[in-house]
Amino acid sequence: MADLKPDVKDEPEFIDTNSLDDTKTTPVLDQGSVDPVYQAKAHVLNNAIQQIGMGKYQWELFILVGFGWAADNMWPIITSLILPAVALEFNQSKPPLLSLAQNIGLLAGAIFWGFGCDIFGRRLAFNATIGVTAVFGLVAAGSPNFAAIGCFAALWSVGVGGNLPVDSAVFLEFLPGSHQYLLTVLSIFWAFAQLLATLVAWPLLGYRTCSAEQTTPCTRSQNFGWRYFMIAMGGFSMICFILRFVFFTLYESPKFLMGKGKDAEAVAVVHKVALKNRKTSPLSIADLEVHNVDGQQGTDAAAALKRKLEKINLEHVRALFRTRKLAYSTTLIMFIWAFIGLAFPLYNAFIPYIFSSRGASFGDGSTYITYRNSLIIAVLGIPGALLGGVLVEVPKFGRKGALALATTLTGVFLFASTTAKNSNSLLGWICAYNFMSNIMYAVLYAYTPEIFPTKDRGTGNALTASANRIFGVMAPIIAIYANLETAAPVYVSGALFIAAGVLVCLLPFESRGKASL
Numbered sequence: 001m002a003d004l005k006p007d008v009k010d011e012p013e014f015i016d017t018n019s020l021d022d023t024k025t026t027p028v029l030d031q032g033s034v035d036p037v038y039q040a041k042a043h044v045l046n047n048a049i050q051q052i053g054m055g056k057y058q059w060e061l062f063i064l065v066g067f068g069w070a071a072d073n074m075w076p077i078i079t080s081l082i083l084p085a086v087a088l089e090f091n092q093s094k095p096p097l098l099s100l101a102q103n104i105g106l107l108a109g110a111i112f113w114g115f116g117c118d119i120f121g122r123r124l125a126f127n128a129t130i131g132v133t134a135v136f137g138l139v140a141a142g143s144p145n146f147a148a149i150g151c152f153a154a155l156w157s158v159g160v161g162g163n164l165p166v167d168s169a170v171f172l173e174f175l176p177g178s179h180q181y182l183l184t185v186l187s188i189f190w191a192f193a194q195l196l197a198t199l200v201a202w203p204l205l206g207y208r209t210c211s212a213e214q215t216t217p218c219t220r221s222q223n224f225g226w227r228y229f230m231i232a233m234g235g236f237s238m239i240c241f242i243l244r245f246v247f248f249t250l251y252e253s254p255k256f257l258m259g260k261g262k263d264a265e266a267v268a269v270v271h272k273v274a275l276k277n278r279k280t281s282p283l284s285i286a287d288l289e290v291h292n293v294d295g296q297q298g299t300d301a302a303a304a305l306k307r308k309l310e311k312i313n314l315e316h317v318r319a320l321f322r323t324r325k326l327a328y329s330t331t332l333i334m335f336i337w338a339f340i341g342l343a344f345p346l347y348n349a350f351i352p353y354i355f356s357s358r359g360a361s362f363g364d365g366s367t368y369i370t371y372r373n374s375l376i377i378a379v380l381g382i383p384g385a386l387l388g389g390v391l392v393e394v395p396k397f398g399r400k401g402a403l404a405l406a407t408t409l410t411g412v413f414l415f416a417s418t419t420a421k422n423s424n425s426l427l428g429w430i431c432a433y434n435f436m437s438n439i440m441y442a443v444l445y446a447y448t449p450e451i452f453p454t455k456d457r458g459t460g461n462a463l464t465a466s467a468n469r470i471f472g473v474m475a476p477i478i479a480i481y482a483n484l485e486t487a488a489p490v491y492v493s494g495a496l497f498i499a500a501g502v503l504v505c506l507l508p509f510e511s512r513g514k515a516s517l
Contacts, residue, residue, distance in 0.1 A: 014244055038259060038455060040291040045254050048270050048283040050176045055277025057120040062182060064248055066189035067240035068126075069445070070166035071133055074193035075160045076102065076345065078137075078233050079153060081201045082197065082226040084210045088218040089226075090146035099476035105154035105347070107469035109161020114462020115168050117278030118316050118455070118493055123175075123250050125166040132159030139228045161469060165461035168449040172457070174273065185389035191381030197233065198378045202371040204229045244403065259455030263288040306413045316459035328461065329451055329508050334467040336500045337515030340407070340444070341468030344437070345475040346489050347414060373374040373427050379443035380431050381438040388442030399447040406439035410496030414490055451509045 079102045087095035108127070117125040133156050140152035172183060208225030210218035244250075251273065269284050273282040321327035376414040391402035413433040418428035452460030478512070 007333060009183050031431055037291055040455070041258050041288050042255055042453070042497070043261075044283070045258060045266065045270065046177060049174065049273075050178065051252075052176070052274045052277055052279055052281055053271070053424065054176055054179045055279070057273050057276040058176075058179070058246060061171060061174060063170040064240075064244050065167045067187050067244065069189040070193035070196075071130055071237060071240070072163045072193075073162055073190045074197050074233065075133065075137070075156060076106075077194055077197045078229070081205055082102045082229060085125070085205060085226040086146065086149055086225055088210045089220060090149075091218075092146045094480050096479040098146070098153055099345070099479070100473065101150040101154040101477060102157045103469060103473040105157025106156075106475060106499060107160035107466060108410060109158040110462055110465035110469050111161075112158070113162025114165035114458050114465055116458070117162075117169060118256075118458035122166060122170045122253050122256060122458075125162060127241070127245045128169050129162040129166055130237060130244060132156070133163075134159075134237035134241050135235055137230060137237055139234075141234065142348075147397055155159075156490065164459060165465045166447060169457045169461060170250070170253065171400035172256050172449050174251075180446070181389055181393050183446035183449070184392045184442045185386065187385035187388060187445060188382060190441060190445075191378070191438050194381055195375070196236070198371065198374045200232050201229055202375070203235040204232070205343060206371050216452070221430035223418045225453070229407075246482045256455065258288065258511055268274055275475070280328035289431045316456045317463070319456045320463070321459050325508050330463070332503055332507055333451065334464055336407075336444075336503050337464040338467040339446070339500040340440075341471035342474055343411075343493040343500070345472050346478060347493040354380075369423070372412045373423070376427065377431055378433045384435040384438030387427045388439040389440065389482075392443055392446060394454055398510050399443055399450075400507055400510050401505060403440065403443040403447060404501050406436050406443060406501075408498055408501030409450050410436040411494040411499075411501065414494035414497065418490055491498045 037164055079099055083095050083098055086092070086098060093097075112115070113125045136152050136159070140149055140156065143152060144151035166460050167184065169188070172180065175182065204225045206225075208223075208228065210223045222427065223442045240466060242326035251269045252265070254266040254269045255267065257263075267283055267288065270283050272283050388402060388406070391397065391406075392399050410433055413429055417426060417429035420429055448464055449457055449461055478492075
């Protein structure tokens with residue numbers, strides 16, 4: 001992962017600007033959707049990144065951004081896995097309060113890091129999000145009471161909440177247009193995180209945890225499994241942070257710098273990426289400044305002051321509603337994220353409970369069966385993420401077709417799970433649900449940042465993530481007062497997924513085969 005200086009024997013490959021296939025840099029958004037000066041310069045930078053191609057820098061970034069994808073799925077799963085043990089040890093009558101604390105932290109993180117990375121840049125947020133998660137995840141292992149673990153869950157979730165809004169922006173802004181499908185493939189890390197959490201939890205939580213059937217009080221010494229589990233998962237996140245911060249140099253996004261009026265710095269970053277990829281780029285400052293004719297991006301003191309003031313107003317938000325079509329797109333994608341934000345945690349957070357309680361009624365609710373089933377479900381998420389990467393590139397189907405189909409089928413399989421007559425049939429339906437939901441998330445995480453311009457991408461990601469987290473906060477509240485012994489949460493979740501699938505069909509932009517602005 002460490003930066004390597006090019007071998008002096010290796011001559012960098014010089015790029016011919018006339019050899020570019022311009023079809024790979026056709027913008028996703030319509031002409032006039034964003035500032036014309038910005039759009040012209042973004043097209044120049046897209047060409048430059050496409051000319052450099054997919055190289056060492058992007059592949060290293062692919063792995064490190066994958067850590068953020070993993071954290072986004074892994075830590076909510078961690079909360080759901082430790083929930084029964086924590087409730088027993090601290091004699092908590094309303095365990096979903098822990099999930100509520102987590103979702104409040106996720107909301108705060110999505111807002112702070114998502115909006116913030118459009119103001120103070122991607123580099124700080126990229127490293128800090130996973131660092132915050134690791135530190136508070138490790139500290140949480142020493143929690144003396146339920147209030148403490150709730151506070152630490154909220155704090156580690158502030159880091160988790162910023163991972164996807166920031167990481168998707170970072171990766172997309174260095175990707176050649178021909179390789180934007182890799183945003184979808186990144187979800188293999190999301191699926192792998194579920195598998196890792198389940199594998200680690202099985203020996204620690206499965207056999208070093210108080211039993212709900214025991215008649216004596218649950219003591220800390222009997223219930224140390226969840227604390228070991230937190231140390232293991234916090235340690236994993238700390239390793240991810242060290243690999244990002246120590247062994248990799250993240251350059252600031254060229255289009256972010258250009259959007260701030262820093263053309264020279266944007267060009268310098270393009271040349272650094274080219275050097276890392278053993279190539280050279282002919283891009284010059286003049287290639288960008290030539291587009292200042294119709295809308296000069298000022299560099300004098302007055303213009304600098306104006307840009308500073310823009311940091312504290314709603315300029316980035318207003319830009320996402322600049323035209324009727326862009327406003328329609330932004331609103332729809334926020335509603336899609338919101339519906340999924342309630343449906344997913346309402347069902348997923350209580351899968352271990354469902355398996356245990358339903359399994360017990362079927363006569364096989366043992367610890368072994370519960371964790372075995374969870375492991376099978378996790379494994380099926382990996383091919384789902386890979387299939388998503390294939391579907392988004394299918395002509396006349398693309399991102400919208402894959403997302404609509406996967407989201408709708410996710411809801412359909414949830415409804416079907418209510419017909420299970422034994423634990424094996426329940427497992428089959430939930431496996432189908434998890435397979436389709438991994439395709440859904442793989443496409444959703446790729447499509448969303450593609451339809452926002454770079455200078456406002458962090459804000460757009462923050463809006464969608466915030467809508468997702470706000471509705472996610474409702475899930476544990478519903479769980480506190482709902483009867484989990486019935487199929488009601490399943491029906492609600494299924495209906496929300498199907499509604500989201502219908503909304504996807506109404507989205508105005510298809511980003512397959514086009515470069516993001």
